[in-house]
Amino acid sequence: MTTGVRRRMGVEERRQQLIGVALELFSSRSPDEVSIDEIATAAGISRPLVYHYFPGKHSLYEAALQRAAGDLADRFDEPREGPLGARLLRVMGRFLDFVDEHGPGFSALMRGGPAVGSSKTNALIDSVRQAAYVQILAHLEVSEPPARLELVVRSWISLAESTALLWLDGRRVPRAELEAQLVHDFAALLVVSAAYDEEMGALLRRVLAGEPADGPFGDLVGRLVALVETAG
Secondary structure (H helix, E strand, O other): OOOOOOOOHHHHHHHHHHHHHHHHHHHHHHHHHHOOHHHHHHHOOOHHHHHHOOHHHHHHHHHHHHHHHHHHOOOOOOOOOOOOHHHHHHHHHHHHHHHHHOOHHHHHHHHHHOOOHHHHHHHHHHHHHHHHHHHHHHHHHOOOOHHHHHHHHHHHHHHHHHHHHHHHHOOOHHHHHHHHHHHHHHHHHHHHHHHOHHHHHHHHHHHHHOOOOHHHHHHHHHHHHHHHHHOO
């Protein structure tokens, strides 16, 4: 964290520094608990100078959210090479990296904070969800998703968000297991939808055709088979 040393900065450089400092503080505590005085001290400037660049904590919070939202959206960007299950596992790894690094900030982003009710804040959250949605469709090689596929993908994105929020409260599930579980959740949603719709069934068969037995999707199949055999 930047502390103590004062030096002259250009307007945009100082704004970016303040956003970075605020984001770091918001990542370790709820934004409601962070004061302008703390931000000023961490940035090595006076409180009035913070207000020179931002009208108040609300606007600084929104700017920090915008940077965090862009970072989070980038975590879903994955080269479209290799089995889908392995790609999704890497995406979930980066997603939970963000959650780990920005716990309180992630909670504030998804649950709201000082900017609750702000249309700008809601738009930022929606932009992250839309970026994730577009990326997943690209991995599935689908440009015009049918209604059931849109439901699957958007439901999974919501599930990943809510699962991460619950996991932050104590981290009682090992992270590696949680990453795999989220990928399995996606596969399970596809399977259930495919049971009701032939178009989804064709998509599922195409996805599974490229999956190795030792990949995340193959692991799920093996676990389900073992569970059924045990039940029998």
